[in-house]
Amino acid sequence: MRGGDKKRVFGGLDLGGTKIQAVLLDEQGNVLSQARRVTPQKGGPPAILEELFGTLQEAARMVKLKPSELAGVGVGAPGAVDPVAGVLLHAGNLPGWDAPHPLAEVLSKKLNVPVFLGNDVQVAVAADARLGAGRPYQSLLGVWWGTGVGGGIYLAGRRWMGRGAAGEIGHMVVRRGGARCSCGRRGCMEAYAGRAAMERRARKAAERGEKTKLFSLMEKHGKDRLSSGIWLQALKQEDGLAERLIARAIRMLGAGVASAVNLLDVEAVIIGGGLGTRLGQPYVERIAEAMRPHLFVPQRPPDVRLSELGDLGGAIGAALLAQPSREGRSEARGSTRAHP
Ligand SMILES: [Zn+2]
Numbered sequence: 027m028r029g030g031d032k033k034r035v036f037g038g039l040d041l042g043g044t045k046i047q048a049v050l051l052d053e054q055g056n057v058l059s060q061a062r063r064v065t066p067q068k069g070g071p072p073a074i075l076e077e078l079f080g081t082l083q084e085a086a087r088m089v090k091l092k093p094s095e096l097a098g099v100g101v102g103a104p105g106a107v108d109p110v111a112g113v114l115l116h117a118g119n120l121p122g123w124d125a126p127h128p129l130a131e132v133l134s135k136k137l138n139v140p141v142f143l144g145n146d147v148q149v150a151v152a153a154d155a156r157l158g159a160g161r162p163y164q165s166l167l168g169v170w171w172g173t174g175v176g177g178g179i180y181l182a183g184r185r186w187m188g189r190g191a192a193g194e195i196g197h198m199v200v201r202r203g204g205a206r207c208s209c210g211r212r213g214c215m216e217a218y219a220g221r222a223a224m225e226r227r228a229r230k231a232a233e234r235g236e237k238t239k240l241f242s243l244m245e246k247h248g249k250d251r252l253s254s255g256i257w258l259q260a261l262k263q264e265d266g267l268a269e270r271l272i273a274r275a276i277r278m279l280g281a282g283v284a285s286a287v288n289l290l291d292v293e294a295v296i297i298g299g300g301l302g303t304r305l306g307q308p309y310v311e312r313i314a315e316a317m318r319p320h321l322f323v324p325q326r327p328p329d330v331r332l333s334e335l336g337d338l339g340g341a342i343g344a345a346l347l348a349q350p351s352r353e354g355r356s357e358a359r360g361s362t363r364a365h366p
Contacts, residue, residue: 035091037082037099037139038345040146041065043119043173046077048085049338050096051345055157057338059088070122075129079136094138098348101129101141102149102340112143119173142347147299148193149343150335151178152185154296156346158334165292167328169195169283171275172254172299174208175216179290196220198282215282219275221301225252231267238267254304261305276309280316288322298333307332 033052040047046065050058061084066073078101079093086093093099105117112130117123134141144152151168154160160168160180168178175196179186186192196216197209204213208222217223228240240260244252247259260268283295295317297310314330321327335342 034097035089035095036345036348037086037093037096037137038341038343038348039078039082039099039101040150040340040344041074041078041101041103041120042146042340043104043121046074046081047338047341048081049341049345050085050089050091051342051349053349055342055346057342059085060338060341061085061088065120067121071127071129074120074123075132075136078133082137096137096139096348098140098142099133099137100149100344100347101133101143102146102344102347103129103143104146107143107145109142109144112141114143140348144344144347145176146340146344147176148178148185149347150298150333150339151176151193151296151343152346153335153339153343154298154333155180155185157342158339159296159331160294163293163329165290166294166296167195167283167286167290167292168193168296168298168333169279169302170299171219171279171297171302173222174220175279176299179292181290181292195282195286198285200278200281200285215278218278219282221252221254221257224257224271224275227271228252228267236267239263239265240268254300257301258304272305272309276312276316279313280318281320283313284317284320287317287328288320291323292328294329294331296331296333298335298339303333303336 036051038049038051044065046063049060052058061081063077063081066077083093103114103117104119106115108115113126114129115126130141130143147170160166164183166180170176177193177195179193197214199213200215201213205217206212207214207217232238232241240252243256243259257268297313310330310332318324333339
């Protein structure tokens with residue numbers, strides 16, 4: 027602390043389709059408090075902004091702070107983000123968010139502090155690179171296995187952003203002319219490994235009459251979709267369909283991630299995301315195993331590690347957006363931007 031200055035505290039908000047997670051972070055990256063609320067399913071951007079504010083206020087109250095006393099706030103949001111303008115362009119899984127909205131500006135006025143906006147996966151990978159499983163490495167690939175499959179790349183200690191869209195490992199083509207992907211193309215890794223794609227496949231199989239516990243577990247837990255927890259439950263009960271779809275996802279992850287490693291030769295692969303975090307270490311080992319036959323230098327595989335920050339990684343990474351970069355973990359960009 028400098029000459030009696032108040033400790034600088036940063037706020038981070040992870041905005042998801044089902045929940046909003048807030049954390050407060052000190053300058054050393056320690057989590058001081060956290061709060062979690064349900065994402066409003068009605069009311070569109072104004073309702074969601076109100077809840078973002080409320081969740082942050084709740085986390086701040088626990089350490090006797092007002093939101094206006096924070097040094098800055100970051101928001102990680104799903105979908106396409108313009109980080110410079112602070113605009114969330116569109117977010118398919120946020121109810122009612124179908125047009126660009128100046129999220130950072132509106133929230134900044136509400137909070138009376140600077141607000142920074144980033145893509146949810148990008149900020150979560152950044153959090154693990156700076157404070158989690160990625161700390162020992164100068165180069166790494168983050169693979170965020172969830173509803174879709176996102177990612178992030180660090181080279182020589184710096185985040186590689188390309189022209190703005192680098193790290194989209196979910197759209198590595200693992201089978202030409204293969205399964206239809208959410209991006210509209212075919213054969214992407216996400217079309218096999220993304221939780222949304224696996225759920226579509228499972229529903230079709232169940233409609234054909236294939237036996238599975240996936241949907242009875244879903245109903246039993248009061249869910250309307252196959253969450254990561256439901257997949258884990260079904261695997262624990264040795265559900266044949268769940269095992270088959272997860273095995274297929276892992277084969278495709280193995281091929282796609284190993285191909286990326288062949289190109290970049292990174293020291294480590296960090297597996298995160300809802301499904302990656304929930305399934306945990308045994309499945310990280312299975313992904314490493316599935317990569318092996320595709321590695322060009324198999325005698326020197328990268329370390330494959332589970333994200334250390336888990337569920338809080340997105341909110342911690344969002345808070346880091348508001349904090350000046352340390353340890354040279356800064357951004358490296360290509361020469362032009364994809365979406366000027
Ligand atoms: Zn795709």
